[in-house]
Amino acid sequence: MHILFLTDNFPPEGNAPATRTYEHAREWVKKGHKVTVITCAPNFPEGRVFDGYKNKWISKETIDGIEAWRVKTYITANEGFLKRTLDFVSFMLSSFLFGLFSKKVDVVIGTSPQFFTVISAWALAKLKRVPFIFELRDIWPASITAVGAMKKSKIISTLERIEMFLYRQADLIISVTHSFKEELIERGVDGNKIEVVLNGVDLSMYQPTECKNSEFASKYNLEGKFVAGYIGTHGLAHALDKIVEAASLLRDDDDIRIIFAGGGADRPRIEKLVSESGLTNIVMIPRQPKEKMPALWSLCDVSLVHLKDTPLFETVIPSKIFESMGMGLPIIISAPLGEATEIINSADCGIVSPPENSNELAAAIRSIKAHGVTEYAQKSINAAKQYDRRVLANKMLGYIFATKKHTG
Incomplete structure (x- = not known):
């Protein structure tokens, strides 16, 4: 199976979305699957491209068997609604454009928190006629107003309508919490297509130590x-x-x-x-x-x-x-x-x-x-x-297989 995965964040970035995607994809590759990750030049959270990387139209590398395609985006620090939105939209456009060149894809996954990435995944899945999977990491745009970055407005209402559209369009929603699943069901999303795969930890990397470094x-x-x-x-x-x-x-x-x-x-x-x-x-x-x-x-x-x-x-x-x-x-x-x-x-x-x-x-x-x-x-x-992340990665892979079989 060839999994096309769209995410803003990927190693060497070390935040939660980057770590989760990498550790899941690594396990899927070990199972014999092909994984192509479309991401951008590593820059989170300071908005500065990491040493050894450039913000080019496209560059490719292989990380533990995962094919990583890095596409050009508007880069800014993780602050300011307008600039961050331009960052998100630029990745949506460039990931869609270069995603068209990925071949023989069996499923497309887009991950939040923000859903511009997921819009690109939805469009690519439609064009390639394969299942579209929404990995839900945050209830966005509600989280914008929760932290006080913006007040309720017409912009937020428009984003919420897009959010609901994507939930309805998804063949499978992978939620990172049980609470998110419950909230989506309350908002009218079909609970039969929502599965929960919590975050986890790579126990081969994180282990108790007897003394401080x-x-x-x-x-x-x-x-x-x-x-x-x-x-x-x-x-x-x-x-x-x-x-x-x-x-x-x-x-x-x-x-x-x-x-x-x-x-x-x-x-x-x-x-x-x-x-x-x-x-x-x-x-x-x-x-x-x-x-x-x-x-x-x-x-x-x-x-x-x-x-x-x-x-x-x-x-x-x-x-x-x-x-x-x-x-x-x-x-x-x-x-x-x-x-x-x-x-x-x-x-x-x-x-x-x-x-x-x-x-x-x-x-x-x-x-x-x-x-x-x-x-x-x-x-x-x-x-x-x-x-254990390995167990959780295989759990998610099982849900992907089931969705592909059901929709195929």
């Missing part, structure tokens, strides 16, 4: 410190200023350090806030290459998962939960009660803290430091087995 620990003066780490995208959805406030409450305990590692639209604001606060217990670490992520995670004694207090985020599951489990870390999740918090509660691998509440967050960090690391860590390790 010496290079990072020495560079950032973290030897002998209890480290609570926020690792991942610094976006508008994450209310990271509340973690800074929690750090302020913990400043008298010199054994505790808070690290921020990654990049994103909100990173400059957080850096400025940390600088102005004068706090010495916060360590800012720039975004790291994907291959160094396990070493970065090894610095942490507890993982921080943080989201804004808005109803939409009751339905999302941050992928850093699963990487934290793979590393055997206790987890403090500060988020609206929902699917993500239920995962932590069910596994009993950490503490659920009220969203955007710096006092409770600081208390949770103190609690785990005092008596919770070993017990929570073991339960985190046990829970990770449920989210």
Whole structure:
């Protein structure tokens, strides 16, 4: 089977969409299938093309057997609605154009969060007369208004109509959460064509370690410190200023350090806030290459998962939960009660803290430091087995096969 997969993000980018697509496609190739990924020059989240790459009309490379076609797009940082939309639209157009040259395709998959990529996948599937699969990673454009990037308007209403059109047109929808499936059914989408494949973790890469990576620990003066780490995208959805406030409450305990590692639209604001606060217990670490992520995670004694207090985020599951489990870390999740918090509660691998509440967050960090690391860590390790990416990739492949057989 030849799978044509359209995604804005792909390694060497290390965000959740890039990682999920790569790890799924890698497993499909191992099963003997051909996978062509159409993506763009790696640039997320700073909007700068990574070293060794150029924003050319098209370039091709093979990554672990996956054929990656990189097409030219308008590149901008992950900030500003208009510029980001131009970025999305340019990828929609160029991915469609060059996707026409892919041969003997059996199925076309387009992944969100934003759905301009999915429009291109839909059009290519129609022209090639093959099944169209929508991988749903976010309820977009609702997430735009949830983070305050835009208010409800005619533009948002138009995007919502396009969104519903794509749901109806899809032969199969792969949702990354059960909550998304439930919401789509409530909005009138046929539940029989919606399957759920959660995010997961590559357990061959993310494993518990007995000591912190010496290079990072020495560079950032973290030897002998209890480290609570926020690792991942610094976006508008994450209310990271509340973690800074929690750090302020913990400043008298010199054994505790808070690290921020990654990049994103909100990173400059957080850096400025940390600088102005004068706090010495916060360590800012720039975004790291994907291959160094396990070493970065090894610095942490507890993982921080943080989201804004808005109803939409009751339905999302941050992928850093699963990487934290793979590393055997206790987890403090500060988020609206929902699917993500239920995962932590069910596994009993950490503490659920009220969203955007710096006092409770600081208390949770103190609690785990005092008596919770070993017990929570073991339960985190046990829970990770449920989210092995290899198993989930094969689960998704089974759904693709069934859809191809049903529509073919």
